[in-house]
Amino acid sequence: MNPTQVDAYLSRLGVQHPAWPTVEVLRELHLRHLRTVPFENLSVHLGEEIVLEEKRLVDKVVGAGRGGFCYELNGAFGALLGALGFDVTLLAGRVYGDEGRLGIPYDHLALRVRTVDGGEWLADVGFGAHSHYPLEFGARGEQEDPGGSFRIVAAGPDAAGVRSGGVAERKGGGGGEDLDVLMGGKSQYRLEVRPRVLGDFVAGAWWHSTSPASHFTQSLVCSKVTEDGGRITLSGRTFKVTTADGEREERELGTDEEVLSVYRERFGIELGRVPVVRDAGQDG
Incomplete structure (x- = not known):
């Protein structure tokens, strides 16, 4: 990212350019991102191409004033953090689904961030309802957060009794065991600690945006954290305030103009038409 892009990104988040990449700066950026940039899958249903390249992600989040799902949000946020001097590593995750079974490889993208004042942090602005602040990566006890109670633990077996797919995967291919991230005592996703690059997630993003089995193709969602620590969510025509x-x-929105108005006024997203759930694999 060039300095102009960094300044524009920070302007969208409503923060000043930080002097140093400290943990306090990371916490502020993380929370502001959740409050400003929505978690949304509108591109899937608007027929918009999802391209996992830094410039395209920043153009979408900053230039177009949009949000995205995990690959886009954490991909763009990671680029910003790197430009600000943080040491950022992309990590691949697999999300726990029904009956505790793990999703596809490269199911989720999260960030491991090192700050100049010490410590490593799990930053994740792309998992919907999750922690408001980064989690301490090396801590194994409960971590209290406005979003709930979280733990990062060594990975156990999934519902099929499988710990991981093999030694290289279990050890993350780069030293260290896989980790499970829990919220309220329930496993949310499993992280490999092996460093990844954006291109590694292309197949996962394609699957989630095209497969009938992906929950992203089955419904519409646009959601973000509010200033008071709650959440607003627009699912199709249902607007929820928590x-x-x-x-x-919650209330049902009757007209297209009401829907577009909520996208515009509550999420900062300007749309030319109301997105509707489309058949997976349908051309845009």
Whole structure:
């Protein structure tokens, strides 16, 4: 990223250019990202190409004022952090699904971030409802966060009784065991600690944007954290507001203009038409 892109990205997040890549700066950027850049899969249903290249991701998040799903959000955020002097490593994850079974390889992209004042952190602005702040990567106890209680632990067997696919995978191919990330005592996803590059996730992004088995092709979602620690979500025509205390209010939006207005005013996304769920594999 060039300095102009960095400044534009920081301007969207509403933060000043930091002097040093410290943990406090990382925490602020992480929270501001969750409050500003929506987790959304609209491109899947608008027929827009998803390209995992740094320039294209930054153009979408900064230039077009959009959000994205994990590959896009954490890919763009990782590029910003790297440009600000953080030591960033892309990590591949597999999300736990029904009955505790793991999803496809390269199911999820998360970030391992080192700061100048010491410590390593799991940063993830692309998993929907998750931690508001980065999690301490090496800690194995409970980590309390406004988003819930989290733990990072050595990976156990999945529902099929399989710990990992082999020695190279179990050890991450680069030293260290795979890790499970838990929220409220429930496994969310499994991380390999082997460093990856954006290109490694192309097949996963393609599968999630085309396969009938992917939950991203089955429904529409646009969601972000609110300033008071709650969350707003637009799923199709259902608009939900959840407070930090867990109280939920939802309403159905009747007209296309109401839907477009919520995208515009609550998520900052300008759309020319209302996205609708399309058949997986359908041409854009």
